Each structure stands twice: as structure tokens, then as C-alpha cells.
Amino acid sequence: MPLREVADIPLGGHPTRFDYASYDARRHLLFMAHLGDSTVVVFDTTAQRVIARIPDISKVHGVLVIPQLGRVYASATGSNQVVAIDEDTLKVIARAPAGIYPDGMAYAPAEHKLYVSDEQGDTDTVIDVRTNQRVATIALGGDVGNTQYDPVTGHVFANVQTRRQLVEIDPSVDRVISRIDLPGARGNHGLLIDPSSRLAFIACEDNNKLLVLNMASRRVVASFEVGGDPDVLAIDPDLGWVYVASESGIVSIFKLRHGRVSKLGQALLGPNAHVVVVDPATHLAYFPLKNFHGQPVLRIMSAIH
Numbered sequence: 001m002p003l004r005e006v007a008d009i010p011l012g013g014h015p016t017r018f019d020y021a022s023y024d025a026r027r028h029l030l031f032m033a034h035l036g037d038s039t040v041v042v043f044d045t046t047a048q049r050v051i052a053r054i055p056d057i058s059k060v061h062g063v064l065v066i067p068q069l070g071r072v073y074a075s076a077t078g079s080n081q082v083v084a085i086d087e088d089t090l091k092v093i094a095r096a097p098a099g100i101y102p103d104g105m106a107y108a109p110a111e112h113k114l115y116v117s118d119e120q121g122d123t124d125t126v127i128d129v130r131t132n133q134r135v136a137t138i139a140l141g142g143d144v145g146n147t148q149y150d151p152v153t154g155h156v157f158a159n160v161q162t163r164r165q166l167v168e169i170d171p172s173v174d175r176v177i178s179r180i181d182l183p184g185a186r187g188n189h190g191l192l193i194d195p196s197s198r199l200a201f202i203a204c205e206d207n208n209k210l211l212v213l214n215m216a217s218r219r220v221v222a223s224f225e226v227g228g229d230p231d232v233l234a235i236d237p238d239l240g241w242v243y244v245a246s247e248s249g250i251v252s253i254f255k256l257r258h259g260r261v262s263k264l265g266q267a268l269l270g271p272n273a274h275v276v277v278v279d280p281a282t283h284l285a286y287f288p289l290k291n292f293h294g295q296p297v298l299r300i301m302s303a304i305h
Contacts, residue, residue, distance in 0.1 A: 001253060001265035006284065006300040008292065012050055013037045015291035020104060020232065021277045022065040022072070023286075027087070030277060031072050032288050033060040034296070040074050042090060043298060045279060045286075052090045057083050062116070064105040069129060073114055075102035082116055082125070084132045094132035098125045104146040104191075106156055108171040115156045115169065117144040124158055126174055136174040140167055145189035150215070152195045159188045159202065166191075166202065166213065180218045185211055192233035192242065197259055201242055203230035210244055210252070212261050222261050226252040231274040238280055239305055245269075245276040245287065270299050 016036020023030050023045075030043040034053075040063055042052040058078025065072045065087065072085040075098060082102060084094040099118030102125065106115045113135070114127040124147055126136035145159030155177075156169040164185040168178040182188055182202060190203030193215070200213040208230060212222035227250025234243045240256040241264070251273055252266040270289045277286045283303040290296050 001251070001267040002304040003253070003269075003285065003301040004304055006302050007048065008297045008299050009043075009048060011041055011043070011288065011296040011298055012053065013039060013041070013296055015294060015296055017272070017290050018275055018288040018296065019061045020063050021275050021286065021288060022063050023277045023279060024065045024067045024087070025279065025281060026067050029065070029087075030286055031063045031065050032275075032298075033063045033074060035060055036290065038076075038078065040072070040085065041288075045284070048300075054085060054090055054092065056092070061103045062105045064107065064114075066107050066129070068109070071129070073105055073127075075105060075116055077101055077103070082114065082127055084129075096127055096132055096134050098127070098134065099123055099137065103144070106147045106149040108149055108154070108156055110154060111171040113171050115147050115149075115158070115171070117147045117158060119144050124156070124169065138169060138174055138176065140176065146191040148191045148193045150193045150195065152198065152215075157191065157193065157200070159191050161187050161189060164188060166200070178218075180213070182211060182213070183220055184209060184223050190231055190233050190244070192235060194235055194237070194242075194256065196237065197256055199256070199259070199261070201233055201244075203233055203244055205229050205231065205247075208246075210254070224252070224254065224261075224263055226250070227266065229274070232276055234276045234278040234285070236278045236280055236283055236285075236303065239283060239303060241278075241303065243276045243278060243285060245274050247272060247274045249273045251276065251287070269301070273299070
């Protein structure tokens with residue numbers, strides 16, 4: 001696999017599960033959901049150290065930084081809330097109800113709305129970021145995987161795992177406007193949309209597949225084997241690399257070139273390495289590991305290109 005290890009940095013806290021992470025490239029801040037500790041961990045990638053731990057976000061799953069708002073949102077599955085955090089003070093400023101099992105999130109900037117996957121409630125919860133209040137609940141008709149915003153269409157897309165579909169939501173009316181069938185999908189959970197290539201990458205946790213969807217034709221154009229129980233995806237746009245991190249600890253890397261996708265490599269990266277974030281400026285990839293020699297660490301890898 002074309003990666004070399006740069007560092008393992010202790011993150012503090014207990015050796016318990018991490019979930020999503022989100023990066024603010026302007027502030028060089030990496031926000032990580034330490035689910036097992038009900039804490040959002042804030043890591044300065046320039047200083048390479050933890051600068052804050054934001055507590056009392058019960059069983060935090062999703063985390064999304066929105067730099068233009070100077071705000072971070074976290075989904076607290078233990079209390080079924082979305083929690084708003086001020087990026088300057090790193091303090092909680094608001095909480096809103098968010099269904100039964102809030103998870104991943106996406107932001108539609110034109111409508112000032114946050115879309116939150118409610119995995120077990122079969123819905124997306126909609127939060128108005130101007131008021132930090134819930135303004136809509138959109139029925140999706142099945143278990144909801146990851147939700148992502150597509151800047152080309154201005155629409156929001158969400159995996160519906162039990163229907164093997166990707167649904168399209170128009171945020172101007174908060175309604176499902178189309179459903180895309182995903183042949184070959186089982187447990188389509190992870191989602192990444194690359195606006196430049198008009199491709200969507202869909203990680204299927206029940207059959208260990210990565211599906212590539214052409215967003216223009218709405219058809220699956222490729223399928224690849226990946227590590228067991230794939231979860232989070234990330235992209236390095238300049239290199240054209242797509243990362244697929246899995247619960248098994250195996251990370252797969254794909255090359256995107258002229259609209260075609262090929263596999264670069266796959267290897268065991270670390271225990272439970274199911275979360276990945278990429279800094280496109282430095283080509284560093286960050287993997288929070290819950291238990292490495294008895295403590296949580298952030299494994300930093302550099303692309304060999």
C-alpha cells in the first residue's frame with residue numbers, strides 16, 4: 001500500500017470506540033468523535049497535539065465542522081440530539097432533538113440546513129443552522145446510512161441500506177425527489193461524492209464491496225472488494241486517491257483518473273481503523289485507533305506518490 005507511517009500520537013481518554021472525524025483545513029483542526037468517552041477530541045495538526053476535549057456529548061457518532069460558520073456539529077446518539085459547538089471557544093452552544101439514532105451529517109449551505117442520518121428511525125432530520133432547531137423530518141423508508149451533500153446539484157444524498165438505494169433530497173423543499181437502485185449493494189452505509197468526476201463511492205458493510213456510481217447516468221459503473229465491514233471514506237483530490245477504511249482494520253486505496261477507478265493497494269493499517277480523514281494540502285491521512293497497546297492513538301500516514 002502506498003503509505004508510510006509518520007507518527008502515532010496518544011489521544012488520551014479510554015481505549016474505547018471512535019467514530020466520525022472532520023477536518024478544518026483553514027484552522028488545521030481535526031475533530032474526532034470519541035464515542036466510547038462521549039467526547040469530541042480536538043487535535044491541532046500543525047502542533048500535532050490534542051488541544052481540547054469537549055465532554056458530555058453522549059455516545060457521539062457523527063461530527064462535522066462547517067468552517068464558514070465557525071461551528072462544529074456532533075450527533076449525540078446517547079441523548080438523540082444534535083449538538084452545536086462554537087469553533088472559537090470549543091464550547092457547546094445549542095442542542096436539538098434528532099430522531100432515534102442520529103449518525104452522519106451533511107450541510108446544504110444555500111438553505112442553511114444540516115441533514116442528519118437517523119439510522120434506526122428511517123429518516124433524515126433537518127436542522128436550521130441559523131436557529132439550531134429541527135425544522136423537518138424526511139421519511140426515507142429504511143435504515144439510513146451516511147448522508148452527503150453534492151455541490152453540483154445542490155442536493156443531499158443518503159444511503160438507505162435496507163432498500164439498497166441512494167435517495168436524493170431537494171433541500172429547498174425537504175422531500176425525496178428520486179431513488180437510485182444500487183445493484184450489488186448489501187448494507188450500503190459509507191458514502192463519498194466527488195463533484196469533479198461526478199462519481200459517488202458507496203461502501204457496503206454486509207458484503208465488503210465498494211460501488212462506484214456515475215452521478216450523471218445514475219448507474220453503478222464499477223465494484224471492488226475491500227476490507228471487512230467498510231465504513232468511512234475520504235478523498236485526496238489532488239492525488240485522485242480514495243480511501244476506504246474498515247472495521248477490520250484494513251484500508252483500501254483507489255486511484256481516480258479521467259473518470260476511471262483502479263485499486264492502488266490494500267493492507268492492514270491498525271486495529272479497528274474504520275475512520276479516515278485526509279489533509280489535501282499535506283497528503284497526510286489520519287486514522288484514530290481506539291486501542292493500540294492499551295491506549296487510543298492517532299495514526300498519521302503519508303502518501304507515497
